[in-house]
Amino acid sequence: SSAVTSSSKIVLNLESLGSLPADEAGPLARYASTIQAQRHDYNGKVLSIRAEDLKSLAIIYDMSPDELTSRLIEWGVISAGMDSVVGFGGP
Ligand code: C2E
Ligand code: C2E
Ligand code: C2E
Known part of the structure; x- marks a missing residue:
């Protein structure tokens, strides 16, 4: 239903997230912790x-x-081909 993520699941890398500076990644880290x-x-x-x-x-x-997705890729929190982050991608 979403134009942005219609084909890829959003899979956060929690280890990368945990190593980012809190002033940038803090809101995202709190959101992930809540989930x-x-x-x-x-x-x-x-x-x-x-x-x-x-x-x-x-x-x-x-x-x-879209801007946030690019930022998350820069941070290494999601991968550009998001399916590959857990290695179960495939066609
Ligand atoms: P989505 O809503 O974008 O969710 C993407 C993925 O986030 C899900 O993939 C699942 O891995 C995780 N996720 C989201 N919400 C929850 C949650 O409440 N609990 C848990 N444990 N994981 C969650 P998944 O399961 O392959 O689902 C793919 C899509 O199918 C979802 O995309 C959603 O659009 C739909 N879907 C699946 N189950 C339900 C459901 O029970 N209710 C509704 N309304 N939609 C669902
Ligand atoms: P659950 O995984 O134990 O999640 C319990 C409640 O936590 C969810 O109730 C929802 O209020 C919240 N929650 C969990 N994960 C997320 C998330 O990624 N995003 C948001 N916004 N809230 C989240 P809810 O929605 O009534 O779902 C009840 C149950 O239905 C979930 O229990 C899960 O087993 C299933 N479910 C719902 N949507 C999805 C989905 O998209 N994918 C999967 N795999 N399961 C889903
Ligand atoms: P896994 O736990 O061995 O799950 C393999 C596949 O079974 C998942 O592929 C998904 O298609 C399905 N699956 C497992 N549990 C659920 C569930 O509660 N609801 C639904 N709808 N499907 C489920 P997927 O999503 O590509 O995930 C691959 C692996 O990535 C998972 O292997 C798990 O090790 C990890 N993973 C992905 N999302 C989460 C997450 O939100 N929490 C955790 N703890 N691990 C995750």
């Missing part, structure tokens, strides 16, 4: 989030969803 708590999912190296959540995060960061 982990809601799911009781604390053991993963990655966290799949909803496309809808990217829109909410874009508002928080005062960017378009």
Whole structure:
């Protein structure tokens, strides 16, 4: 349903996220922590989030969803071909 992420799941790399400076990545890190708590999912190296959540995060960061996606790739929090981040991509 989302134009931005219609074909790729958003999979956050939690190790990369944890190593970023808090002043930049803080809101995203808090958002991811909240989702982990809601799911009781604390053991993963990655966290799949909803496309809808990217829109909410874009508002928080005062960017378009596309701009935020580019920023997340720069930060190494998601990969450019997002399916490859967990190695189960494929056609
Ligand atoms: P909810 O939205 O009422 O979802 C209830 C349950 O339905 C979830 O329990 C999960 O088992 C399943 N579910 C709902 N949507 C999806 C989906 O897109 N994919 C998958 N795989 N399962 C889905 P769970 O995981 O224990 O989450 C409990 C509550 O925590 C959710 O209730 C929701 O309010 C919140 N939550 C969890 N993860 C996210 C997230 O990534 N984004 C947002 N916005 N809320 C989340
Ligand atoms: P896995 O846990 O062995 O899951 C393999 C595949 O089974 C997942 O591929 C997904 O297609 C399906 N699957 C597993 N659990 C669920 C579930 O609760 N709901 C639904 N709808 N499908 C499920 P996927 O999504 O490509 O993930 C590949 C691997 O990446 C997973 O292997 C897991 O190790 C990791 N992963 C991805 N997202 C998360 C996450 O949000 N939390 C954690 N802890 N690990 C994740
Ligand atoms: P989406 O909403 O963009 O969610 C993308 C992925 O984030 C899901 O892939 C799942 O790995 C994770 N996720 C999202 N919400 C939750 C949640 O509440 N709990 C957990 N444990 N994981 C969550 P998945 O499962 O392969 O689902 C792909 C798409 O299918 C979702 O994209 C959504 O559009 C739809 N979907 C799956 N389950 C549900 C559901 O229970 N309710 C609704 N409304 N849509 C669902």
